[in-house]
Amino acid sequence: MRPDSSLIDPFGRHVTYLRVSVTDRCDFRCVYCMAEDMTFLPKQELLSLEELDRVCSAFVARGVRKIRLTGGEPLVRKGIMSLVESLGRHLKTGALEELTLTTNGSQLARHAARLAELGVRRINVSMDSLDETRFRQITRWGELSKVLEGIRAARSAGLSLKINAVALKGVNDAEIPEMIRWAHGQGMDLTLIETMPLGDIDGDRTDQYLPLSVLRASLMDRFTLEDIPYKTGGPARYVRVKETGGRLGFITPMTHNFCESCNRVRLTCTGTLFMCLGQDDAADLRTPLRASEADGLLHAAIDEAISRKPKGHDFVIDRRHNKPAVARHMSVTGG
Template identity: 30%
Template sequence: MLQDTHGRRFHYLRLSITDVCNFRCNYCLPDGYQCDSDRDFLSLSEIKTIARTFSSLGTSKIRLTGGEPSLRKDLPQIIEACARTDGIDKVVITTNGYRFPDVIDDWHQAGIAGINVSIDSLDANVFNSITGADKLKAILAGVDKAAAMGIPVKINSVLMKGVNESSLQQFLNWLQDTPVTLRFIELMETGLSHQFFKQHHIAGEPIKQRLLQQGWTRIVRGKSAGPAQEFHHPDYAGKIGLIMPYSKDFCDSCNRLRISATGKLHLCLFAEQGLSLREEIANGDELALRHKISELLTTKDISHWLHEGKTGATKHLAMLGG
């Protein structure tokens, strides 16, 4: 089992398979995707090596991320390869949903166990203004289809002051009859968003207190769960999660590592640098890869230091998929 020097265990791998994204979200890529780095993305064979190696180190869950992972034509094959890896119990994906509902059948057949979809507003005009994409209707149709197929769906929504903060009540109304988990994510500062963060950040704690006052109850977090604090209410079909990276002790429960689309290990979303594993991955040397991952993990810091204004090497969230 992978364990760092602070006693945290790592059951969960976030694997980016591309950093390309076709949306222009104002908090991430307001000017659209810029090809400013090596685009020699991990091959299917290399992804299989990564999945086997992390499984042998105790990882049981893989989340496929981007950029936008569905831009990879071989995504169904990637899902299937990860899902068929011994020891990997769950393969899930984070997507902007732009190809919904056309691709869900292929993902389901390949073995996807859950889908996270980014929806920052249920108002089509607000959604379009945030993302630069007039796709809300199709995305919501895809959400309905996935839920009807029995695929667990989570909705990621970044609440921003002066942009979509009024969407909170609309989302709550939607959850009364919609069986999804809606996660409100605090806006995070990145290397290219200092001014945007200062203007639009909303803390999650007041939202948490509002939920508790309205009768929402905290759900116990599983070992391979992400960082969200989740809540349920007997009068609602859906659940709510809060991801509050600026809250006290947020990093204490860290259980996930990240591999970039070019084969770098990121010990934290906001680490100062990615640590290259590409040589070992490309050679298919799983023993050497296990040793290197275990050794590098000893250098993992106790915190992301976001509360001190440090953003590390993360220019924007599409680099690693959050």
């Protein structure tokens, strides 16, 4: 095994994108993502920031060109900016093309300028409503004003922003046109996401689930949607909204399987590697990481894991039993 050899799965797909959940903790309790009374991982089970850097660097050595830090909420992890700074060395050498993160925006106001200084150029902000009352209902604990303040700070720092919104039937679907106009008016892309059946959320996902094919059809009554070949390396398919001039993305894990071009794997904060968001099959990287100061065992474990990357996921909304397709919460693997 050559440590600089590319990671290619059994279906010929090059793995070039690593998503890293740096914490399962979050300062929101979004209704589609978490139960309100969550039990989080004991801190001693988490990889240290130095260990996270070592695993990420091993993937960079194997051809990963993009790393996205996620959570939970990544910016609530103590010392997270030191990890961003450390990983930034791979941007300077050109080994890494992009270091980015997905955030709920609650902590963005105080971190945006530093993120930009460290080489982050683009971030995603998860935000499902522009209505303060509805935002609180969806997030349970969130304050819309803090998120909007964070967005302003990020834009002032020169960061490119994309807004991610989970489409929830009977909750925020009626305000999607307003969110499109708002985001595009601020020079930001908007991506709509179908709710995914991960984890017990103390509720019925069948009530929330809205096929984006249905939403897209309703949007076409108001907007002219033009298909474009734009890609960010993720699963979204984009259109341009003629009336606003902005880009609108659709992530449809339920109604349209996007697995044929999947280039991603997901690392949890405990060192577990999930080769697919919608499968339970996983690999333990923490044990080989801690077994040796050299990275040979770690690279061997990564190779073995990639050899088991499945062709696609098995997401389904179980209307008979009202159980998630995958038991772990979205906050464990970071979406």
